Amino acid sequence: MASATERSRSLHMRYPPIDGFWTWDIKRDRVYGDANLSDYFDLTLDEFSHGAPLERWMESIDRDDRMRVRLAIRRAVERRAGFREIYKVRSQKMGLRKILAVGQCYVDGTGEAALYPGWFVDLTQDSVSEEHSLREIHSHVEQAREIAQSIGHDMLSYLLDNVQEEVGQKLGEGSRRRKSS
Numbered sequence: 001m002a003s004a005t006e007r008s009r010s011l012h013m014r015y016p017p018i019d020g021f022w023t024w025d026i027k028r029d030r031v032y033g034d035a036n037l038s039d040y041f042d043l044t045l046d047e048f049s050h051g052a053p054l055e056r057w058m059e060s061i062d063r064d065d066r067m068r069v070r071l072a073i074r075r076a077v078e079r080r081a082g083f084r085e086i087y088k089v090r091s092q093k094m095g096l097r098k099i100l101a102v103g104q105c106y107v108d109g110t111g112e113a114a115l116y117p118g119w120f121v122d123l124t125q126d127s128v129s130e131e132h133s134l135r136e137i138h139s140h141v142e143q144a145r146e147i148a149q150s151i152g153h154d155m156l157s158y159l160l161d162n163v164q165e166e167v168g169q170k171l172g173e174g175s176r177r178r179k180s181s
Contacts, residue, residue: 017121019099024054024116026077026105031057040099040120042091062088062096069101076105077113086123098123131171138167 020036030051033041038048041060054073061069065087076083083103090096103118145160 018119019122021119022048022103022117024103024118025051026113026116029053037120039093040089040091040097040122042093060089060091062090064088073103073116076103077116080105080107080111080113083116083118134167134171138164138171141167 020034020040022031022033022037024031028051031048031054032051033043033048035045037043038045041057043052043056043060047056058066058070069085069087072083072085075081081104083101083105086098086100088096088098099120100123101118101120103116105113106115106117108114141160141164145157145164148156148160
């Protein structure tokens with residue numbers, strides 16, 4: 001059985017530290033948030049402390065991501081479900097940032113969508129270090145593939161070869177597929 005400390009550590013490993021929080025009052029169409037959220041979404045603290053319409057908040061989402069995010073929010077509200085999206089936001093204070101936003105739609109006593117609290121983390125720095133991480137993954141998968149091949153696990157070797165190929169493509173190395181035996 002895992003201790004409380006181990007469970008807490010496991011949760012922190014699942015998501016990076018949280019950069020901001022919000023609560024959307026769906027019925028009144030008012031989004032409330034903290035100072036970090038106002039910095040990322042180019043809204044004043046006053047707008048967030050008194051509530052800003054969701055559409056005003058959406059203006060800071062990059063045009064390429066806006067329709068996808070709007071659809072995901074609509075789906076979460078219709079299904080009374082969770083929301084988890086990665087998208088870019090632009091503000092004067094923070095510039096262009098890549099964030100992971102996670103929310104959950106909650107219902108009132110009559111079953112109608114009522115509240116939508118959530119949080120976000122800034123993934124921009126992670127994007128900058130993505131190439132380094134992919135190179136590490138590539139190296140580790142290569143080692144695992146060689147071990148699987150040396151002990152005669154052909155299917156595992158083949159699957160790891162495919163993973164390595166996929167990572168190589170993300171690194172822009174093109175197809176260098178080796179034939180696994």
